[in-house]
Structure formats: C-alpha cells, structure tokens
Amino acid sequence: MNRPALYRAKVDNKAPSTAKVTRLQLSYVDPSEMHFEPGKFVNLKCPNGKYRAYSIASDYKNTKALELLIETGHNGLGSNYVRSLKLQDEVEIIGPSGKFFLRDLLPMHLVFFATGTGIAPFYAMFHKLIDLKYVGKVEVYFGNRTKELIIEPQLLDYFSNQLADFTVIHYLSQEVDVPITEPNVKAGRVTQALDECDDFSAQYYICGHPDMVDYVSNFLSQKGIPQDQIIVEGFTHSQS
C-alpha cells in the first residue's frame, strides 16, 4: 500500500473532454514516480493553500504520469484553477489517497454506478480488470444530463472490446423528451437501473454525486445486498 506523499508535477496535456470537463495530464517531477491502486484520488493544491480531490482516471501501469477528469464548467476554486493552468506549469498534488478500490476477491458479476466525473476511478479500475483477464459480467450504469456530456465514450468502447462481458447503459436525465434510438441509452436518472439489481453475489461500486451515491447504496442495503459488497465514493464538495 502506497502512503500519500507530496508530489511536484507538471502539466503535460490539457484538453476538453466535454463542454464541462477537462482532461488534465500531469507527469511527476519530484518524486518522479507514483504507484497507486485504481480507484484512488489525489489532492490538487489550489490557490490560497486549499486542496481539491480528483480521482485518478488513467492506467495504473503508467507510474510516470496520471490523468484526471475535472469539472471545469462552473465558477469554483478547483475549476477556475484548472482552467488557468498552461502546458508545463508546475502543480502540487498529494496522493494516492482513499479507500475506494477493487476488492481482492472479485465475484463473477461487478456492477458500477457513476454520474458525470464519477466515471473517472472506474476508468482506472477497468484497466486493472483487463490485466486480471477478468471474464465475469461487468455492468456499467452511467448517468449524465445529455449525450454530449458523456465523458470519453471511446474509452468505454475500448473496455467493451477488451473485456469478455462488458455492458454500458447510459441514462440521460435531461433528454426525457428527445427520441432515443440506441439500445443502450435510456432517458431518465441512473437510479432507474436499480430495478435490475438483484444479484446478491455481485459487488456494487458507486461513485459520483453524493445524493446518487447515498440513494443507490441505501437502496441496495435495504434490498439485502451485504454491506461489504457495496463500495462507495461520494464526490462531496469541499466546505472551503
């Protein structure tokens, strides 16, 4: 287990992933390498000595650089700071942190619930599932407001091609009146997928908006899914 440490890192790449999310690639300067378990996050030092937590979205095998998917469509400390960063700028991060990671014993059915940038730690975890040659069923329920706000859909295609049984169902909460023709796209909230969750042997990983995380985990608990099979990360907003 790697303990969190302070890293200086530099901005190698910065590009819009959607209209509201920036993909930020940082390479480590000092120390020059970081090992992390997929699912972990780093704290990015923002102005006024304040920090914002961002989950690592990239492949854990790359120990020289990491990628973050950061909400930058609003007026916030982290959002504004990341928008202001330029290539080669140096930043400070502390990590890897958190208790959100794939459990050691994986059953033959994994279910992932995400909203928005909540998909970031799952992208890192899916790289590990590929390396583990995981052959069980992987279901991803991914909620966004509109189709245009789905983060890095091409990566989902990649995971679908690499993993034996990988399905993504998209839930679009603000396209309720728009005709949807793709079989894996539904109108409404991602919590609608709960009707289909009745496997008591599956592991459930839930990440994103804290209200969604609470709702889904409470619902699964009440259904009788054992607590140790419900693994959560709520993207709670910082109080400062």
Ligand SMILES: Cc1cc2nc3c(=O)[nH]c(=O)nc-3n(C[C@H](O)[C@H](O)[C@H](O)COP(=O)(O)OP(=O)(O)OC[C@H]3O[C@@H](n4cnc5c(N)ncnc54)[C@H](O)[C@@H]3O)c2cc1C
């Ligand atoms: C463990 C953990 C992992 C996280 N991982 C990620 C991640 O991978 N990517 C990521 O983007 N965030 C992630 N977050 C959330 C992140 O740390 C920030 O809290 C969030 O991005 C808002 O920070 P900010 O500084 O931009 O806004 P703040 O300065 O904290 O907030 C300013 C105002 O903006 C509002 N606001 C905040 N977010 C939004 C939004 N998305 N849309 C509209 N208004 C908003 C706030 O309610 C507040 O009124 C994570 C949080 C935790 C706890």
